[in-house]
Amino acid sequence: MGINDLCFTQNQGQLVTCSSDRSVKVWQVDVGGGKTMDQTKAYKLSSADSDGLKENVEKQILAVQNDGDTVIAVSCNSDINRWELEGGEEPVETIRGHQNSINALVMWHQKFIISGDTDGRVLVTDSTTGYVTRPEGAYAHKVGVSAVACNDKFVYTSGSDMTMLSYEITANDDSKPGDYQFFMKSL
8 A cells, every 4th residue: 555654774774664554564675686675574553453443544654763673653543653673563562642632531530531532532541650542442433522421430431423432440450559441332
């Protein structure tokens, strides 16, 4: 689907590309007598970002950079994925952000800021660490989030598409006390 950006690594003849097909690839380039370009690795988005998403434009990768041992890429929806150059195919970190204006937010347990934007995205920000994630499960409202409310166990959002979603909040089994995961399920 076309290369959107490229960068060289510190390894001689090694090039990293990103594309609208939601891929980041590492190539070995021989500009000498062979004039070849051989793919050596293909990084992929996490399963939470790729499962059930067919032709998802907002996950297209726009830009890629290499800083020594790390490859970072940003997608249309402003998610930043980070891979280790010599590591596995899955990102070691995904930093999420709102792509558009925030319409509604609520504070949960004086620690988490839950916000919804005009694109229908719901994000959870840990106010003590700054770490941002999105609930797992169904992706988002089809259009803007219009309201966010919560109680001790659930966060509720309504969208301009006349839908409501419920996000169950549960403690992560292998986490520190107060560390939570957010699971989305429709009402």
